[in-house]
Amino acid sequence: MLVGFACAVAGMLSLITFLKWREVRALSHWLPTPGKIMSSRVEAREVRSSGVGSDSSDTTEMRNFPAITFEYKVGAKKFQSSRYSVKENLGNFEVTETLAQFPRGADVTVFYNPADPSKAVIERTMPDGAFKFMFQLSAGLVIGALVLVFSVGGLLEAIRPHLPKPQNLGAAALLLFMGLMILRMGFAQKSLAEQAAKWPVTAGRIDNSGLQALRNYSGYRHWRTVFKARIVYSYGVAGQRYSSDRISFGATVTASLPGLVSGQARSYAEGSKVDVHYDPANPGSAVLECRVRGLWLLWVCSAGFLGGAALLVGLV
Template sequence: MPNLPPLVYAMLLAPLALVLIAAIVKTWQAREARCWPQASGKVVTSVAEVREVRVSDDEREDGYRMESRNFANVAYEYSVSGRKLSCNRISIGEDLGNFQVAEQLAKYPAGSIVTVYYNPRHPDQAVLERDLPKGLWGCLGIGSAIVVAIIFGSAFGLNQSYNWLAHHVGRPDLAGMVVGFGAFGLVIALMGWAVRRQASMATRWPVVPGTIKLSEMEEYHEASEPGESRGVEMFGKRVTYTYSYQNVRYINECARVAAGTPQASTKMLEKLMSRYQDGATVEVHVNPDNPAEATLDARGEGRIAYVLWGIAAVFAALALFVATRGG
């Protein structure tokens, strides 16, 4: 097996590089915020709210779709040079939603007095927490070392596997195919294990009542294929459910359906809704460590693991077939 070209390593390391760049930018912003003056403020609003956020979607013409996520809306007022201002940003870090909603609401209840750090050049820009999480760079350093070790260790291991198989299979020129099938099978099997483990944990999560909610019809165009001026027009709906956990209300999405006509989309939705009717009460399994994460069918999601293991078995069988029969 030839050594991997530098471009392959660059592609594998690109996500890690993006994470490190984002961490550097946030660290620089945090260092700058340390010099910001402070003022006394008061929390005027502290509630959970649902916001529509853009999520990357290559299958759509616009390149994104809208997704409902849970946020802690902590709004506070403060004064700078006699000017009354308000803001609802908590920390320097980006809030992507569905994380620490209850914790932030409990930390900053309505009516509480807080210390506000504001940008002296733009006083309307402020935060309540100007420091990054402790141990951030330590975790990133350990994580980076693990990722690099996995990438280069895997490349070395695959190369050694190829060299060994080249001397033990009927057709040495197919050793690379055997390694490829085996590696794909192993990765998919590990994915199945992770899905099964997560589903097993979800079955032990607390159960609360929830309500199914059906969205209005959404129209959009799929991403166009080469040679097409525009993608196919699609009609779809979202199926979400709302629930409350420890007096905080959340929303989550359980399915999306879409088809080329409103009628076809409605028919697909009717099949899906044979189990979950609009407005129906359902049991929701809630992650106590992050209540914004929940599921309606923990055991059903666990069955996906068997599908992944089946696919892994196919790759393993292909690897064995090529190794013993020589293609």
């Protein structure tokens, strides 16, 4: 099962890499022309998120993107475009660096499609070694899964004779793996909150506060509506305005009854001032409360899985 999953992920990565390679290859035939940066700023966008279960159909979150608009001329006609790079940007990534690279008023070389001059980019190549890394990552996933399966299998066979209930070793190993993964997740979230407590603080404002209705798949052909608090705030760093909707780290709480999740929205009234902790290395990443919501639940779940594994093999 693990090997099959690794092969599926590797296949998907390989396909994405191949499609991007084809795109970059096509852009290599585009023609250069002088251009100029007309606008360079931060733009907040709502993007799809899987924060409330992978089956949720309309969950969104706020992320910050570099919004670069440039102008160029082909023949006697002027064009404007906002697609500055062939690289994908999922948000909250290298925003400050990109704005510094393409400041307003800077002269740049633009590469345009001779068949359709309205299509153009400034960066038409990927970072050196990007494609090689992606293919190596795909191969590494499959090889790593195979090594893990055989090494874990050998380890289980070695300890089987020493267990009071060796017949339950397979199920216990699964519970052990799940317990350790949840435990690691808890420590990772706790570490993030501790780091955020040391981040710089800037003044922010609550731009929107209320509840968001989500359609969540809860069974065979059955969708139900759940609610979560939706709080969007903005803050300024180095002359740029950013937006975020992350209140704390950890799980997002949803409920079928609006009243069960409305407390957080009431705590952050629209228009109120707040202190925003932002990552100095990545100002697009911010949080209001430096804590992990639901951390205790991770500890309980981890302890339950680990205890269940020990119980199955007769250690307790």
